[in-house]
Amino acid sequence: MYLTKKQYERPVIQRVNVGLMNKYGTRTEYEPVTHIDGNAVADLITAYGSPVFVLSEKTIRATFRDANRAFKTRYPKVQFAWSYKTNYISAVCNVFHQEGSWAEVVSGFEYQKAINNGVPGANIIFNGPDKSEAELIFAINNGSLIHIDHLDELYLIKEIEPQLQKRARVAIRVNMDTGVYPAWDRFGFNYEGGQAQDAINKIMLNTNMDLVGLHCHIGTFMLTPSAYAVAATKMSELALNVKKKFKKTLEYIDMGGGFASRNTLKGSYIQGADAAPSFDQYAEAISTAILNAGFTEADLPLLILETGRALIDEAGFLLGSVISNKRLADGRRATIMNFGVNILFTSFWYDHKITPAQPFGQHNESTVLYGPLCMNIDVIRENISLPPLKKNDQVVVHTVGAYNMTQWMQFIALRPAVVLIDMNQKPHVIRNKETPASIQKEEEMPAYLKEFKI
Amino acid sequence: MSIKKNIAISESGFIFDPSTGNSFTTNPIGLEILQLIKEGREQNEIKKHITAGYHVDDNTFEKDFYDFISTLQQLKLTVENEKKND
Amino acid sequence: MKKRTINIGVTGLNAIDSPGPGVPVIRALRESTAFDVRIIGLSYEAMEPGIYMHDLVDKTYQLPLPSAGQQALLARLEYIHAQEKLDVIIPNFDAELFNFIQLANVLKSNYNINVFVPTLEQFEARQKVNLYEYGKKHGIDVPKSKTIFSVKDVYSLEQEFEFPYVIKGKFYDAIIVYSTDQAVAAFHRIASKWGLPIIIQEFVEGQEVNVTALGDGQGNLIGAVPMRKQYITDKGKAWSGISIDDDKMLQMAKKLIQSTKWRGGLELEIVRTDDEKYYLLEINPRFPAWVYLAVGCGQNHPEALVRMAMGETVAPFEKYDVGKMFVRYSYDMIVNLNEFEKISINGEL
Structure with missing residues (x-):
């Protein structure tokens, strides 16, 4: 008898509505994904727990090489700098450093991380509005590139001159109108209003600062490559102006990041995988603009790119399990997962692709996916079509490599392990699962609060 | 509890309620359960039947069965059995 | 002589009060003198009337919604192609065009399915937000417009x-x-x-007039018929309309198709002011639902589109009948529940 038993699936029934799609109308999320780089999802969960983040080194390197090829075949001098804030687990950073990336950091903490990873000071770009005096002194003496965000920072560098062993190698961050909304005018100096030129003038008159480049970062998740063409043109104009006015050739133009990944933004009708421009499209827009700007061959600046999201997002997976199913008061199906917005921060702005990790039959159900937190905002997907999942069934959340492993919160639950699957399909833990001790060790208990009676 | 008498259930899992004009779809196991209820089988019999035919434990099926029944009620596909006078 | 049969997939079977162009396109194709057709309906919802019009549509398959993405669409088309050996697909919905445009090359090279649609650049350039610039570039009057992102811009x-x-x-x-x-x-x-x-x-005051037109992708206007709406529904859709003799509208269509090298069908929405000025309001990148009027006026645009899709060179239409009207009507079909069941459960009928 046992041998003839059939695969069980939860019974489901739903109304046929006009406009309600059957399996022919639903997304590809229906296809199960049972393995990641040759490792069974079930095995990974057994070994490292559930939930667990998994990164594919193969995908990271392949994506990086694709981006590198797209730019290097179009422009003679290209340098990538790994955006630490996107994912600064050291093993991940070092994969990028092995591929030749510099480090791009936006805080003293990230700067320290880059140093600890062994990145030479000259290959660290220090961005962001918050650089303390001590951090600036350290980074300047270390030969790093300082991207000045505001006038107070510019003056601070002037003031700390006595403590500097060398001239500061600086660039300014420029913001501008590229025809996209919102314009990121809170960072850097405005181009159209003349602030940028003004800041350049101030630096050029200063003896302890050496203006070596220009930096911009026009936005995030930019789906229109043409905006980069506008930005690259304006940056080139600025650089050519410096040449004209001060007879000074700038070493580089840093176009920042902001390339979109294959995630689907909430409210987007088009699937992210179809909407995201390729590296070739971004590279074409940027390279063409700089090459046509009027630089002599000798003066062509090094093109620096700080792409983060588009290089790592697709290499990341979150594996998790079903805690429970319930039916909401209005009849909708709800499924509670063992991961929530605490570790999947990006579910606030993406409709993440989520697939079951075991094979299923033909039917599916519209479901709300909740996380495990005791918080009403803990919603992973407001509406997703999935096969009938039961307790302990496993799922794979796709395209989670960017920002989750840095923006995750230690809130209510501890953060899970992160596993990197190497080029030979061997998994390595690159960040341990947190324990109560990892949180407790930073706390202090005043003596008078140690005792209590209930 | 039983399924409304006039409900049409087709082999494909398509269900039509002629009194409301609503149509529904169900998966193969849902279809099997519906047919068993329609035949007048009791819950225990249904459980025995399904757990014998499928890879599922009693507790899991019991939860799913209750959920399925409550959905049927919500969709107004059921009627309460009249009390029999013994 | 027996005509060859072309297998054509057609979307937009929603012949409802705000109709899609699928059913009129199919009627036009069935009247072709150049070829016979087998029509494969491609639907998104089980209630699209075209699904149940068996004298017009030979077989219907459901497609994944455009928001499901290209991978899902391609997988479904692959399946349909295996059953039906599609020669041509005519997409008729704005929302699906992006996907079909992106897939056109793969469909041609992997399955020899011909999709005669505008390029992505043509499709994007005529989007509402870009139309003002588009008009300037191609020398066509478009009411002055501006794109704003914040309500504070309203005040300025x-x-x-x-x-x-x-x-x-x-x-x-x-x-x-x-x-x-x-x-x-x-x-x-x-x-x-x-x-x-x-x-x-x-705001440009005047009379709204429309043109349905067809470009060959080389800059040639293959056909164009101007129409004035005579009676519109509360949704602003034409309930009846009449073909008119207006050379300026034809010239606008010609200029646009020449300078953009437009490939495929399109509809121009135009305002004609009292002082005989013409302003382009919108470009719809596909045939309009009233495209059958063009057939009635002697220009079978869908037939010409299929011939071009199959690689033929088509000579431009020289004339059309002026003063032909269309009057739309609605019609209650009787449908058996088992047909609804089949399309709902199996996704095919």
Whole structure:
């Protein structure tokens, strides 16, 4: 008898509505994904727990090489700098450093991380509005590139001159109108209003600062490559102006990041995988603009790119399990997962692709996916079509490599392990699962609060 | 509890309620359960039947069965059995 | 002589009160003198009337919604192609065009399915938010318009736009406003429905006229028929219309198709002012639902499109009948429940 038993699936029934799609109308999320780089999802969960983040080194390197090829075949001098804030687990950073990336950091903490990873000071770009005096002194003496965000920072560098062993190698961050909304005018100096030129003038008159480049970062998740063409043109104009006015050739133009990944933004009708421009499209827009700007061959600046999201997002997976199913008061199906917005921060702005990790039959159900937190905002997907999942069934959340492993919160639950699957399909833990001790060790208990009676 | 008498259930899992004009779809196991209820089988019999035919434990099926029944009620596909006078 | 049979997939079977162009396109194809057709309906919902019109549609398959993405669409088309050996697909919905345009090359090289649609550049350039620039580039008058992202921009419009002006959504909806207060209210109403940006457009008073046209992708206008709506529904759709003799409208269509090298069908929505000026309001990148009027006037545009899709060179139409009318009617079909069951459960009928 046992041998003839059939695969069980939860019974489901739903109304046929006009406009309600059957399996022919639903997304590809229906296809199960049972393995990641040759490792069974079930095995990974057994070994490292559930939930667990998994990164594919193969995908990271392949994506990086694709981006590198797209730019290097179009422009003679290209340098990538790994955006630490996107994912600064050291093993991940070092994969990028092995591929030749510099480090791009936006805080003293990230700067320290880059140093600890062994990145030479000259290959660290220090961005962001918050650089303390001590951090600036350290980074300047270390030969790093300082991207000045505001006038107070510019003056601070002037003031700390006595403590500097060398001239500061600086660039300014420029913001501008590229025809996209919102314009990121809170960072850097405005181009159209003349602030940028003004800041350049101030630096050029200063003896302890050496203006070596220009930096911009026009936005995030930019789906229109043409905006980069506008930005690259304006940056080139600025650089050519410096040449004209001060007879000074700038070493580089840093176009920042902001390339979109294959995630689907909430409210987007088009699937992210179809909407995201390729590296070739971004590279074409940027390279063409700089090459046509009027630089002599000798003066062509090094093109620096700080792409983060588009290089790592697709290499990341979150594996998790079903805690429970319930039916909401209005009849909708709800499924509670063992991961929530605490570790999947990006579910606030993406409709993440989520697939079951075991094979299923033909039917599916519209479901709300909740996380495990005791918080009403803990919603992973407001509406997703999935096969009938039961307790302990496993799922794979796709395209989670960017920002989750840095923006995750230690809130209510501890953060899970992160596993990197190497080029030979061997998994390595690159960040341990947190324990109560990892949180407790930073706390202090005043003596008078140690005792209590209930 | 039983399924409304006039409900049409087709082999494909398509269900039509002629009194409301609503149509529904169900998966193969849902279809099997519906047919068993329609035949007048009791819950225990249904459980025995399904757990014998499928890879599922009693507790899991019991939860799913209750959920399925409550959905049927919500969709107004059921009627309460009249009390029999013994 | 027996005509060859071409297998054509057609979407837009929603011949409802705000109709899709699928059914009229199929009628046009069935009247072809050049070929016979087997029509494969491609539907998104089980209630699209075309699914149940068995004298027009030989077989229907459901497609994944455009929002499911290209991978899902391609997988489904692969399956349909295995059953039906499709020669041509004619997509008729704006929302699906992006996917079909992106897949056109793969469909041709992997399955020899011909999709005669505009290029992505042509498709994107005529989007509402880009139309003003588009008109400037191609020497066509478009009411002055501006794209705004924030309600605070409404307050600074007074220098640029005179009242009344029109507030338009990215995809649909337009409200004429006569004061800044009305403009702010309209901004919020449309933004909540269709999102940002909002398009501000100069209000041009006049009569709305339309052209259905066809370009061969080389810059040649293959056919064009201008029409004036005579009676419109409460949704603003033409209920009846009449073909008119208006050379300026034809010239506009010709100029546009020449300078953009437009490939495929399109509809121009135009305002003709009292002083005989023509302003382009919108370009729909596909045949309109009233395309059958063109057939009635002697220009079978869908037939010509299929011939071009199959690689033939088609000579431009020289003339059309003026003063031909179309009057739309609705018709209640009787459908057996088992047909609805089949399309709902199996996704095919």
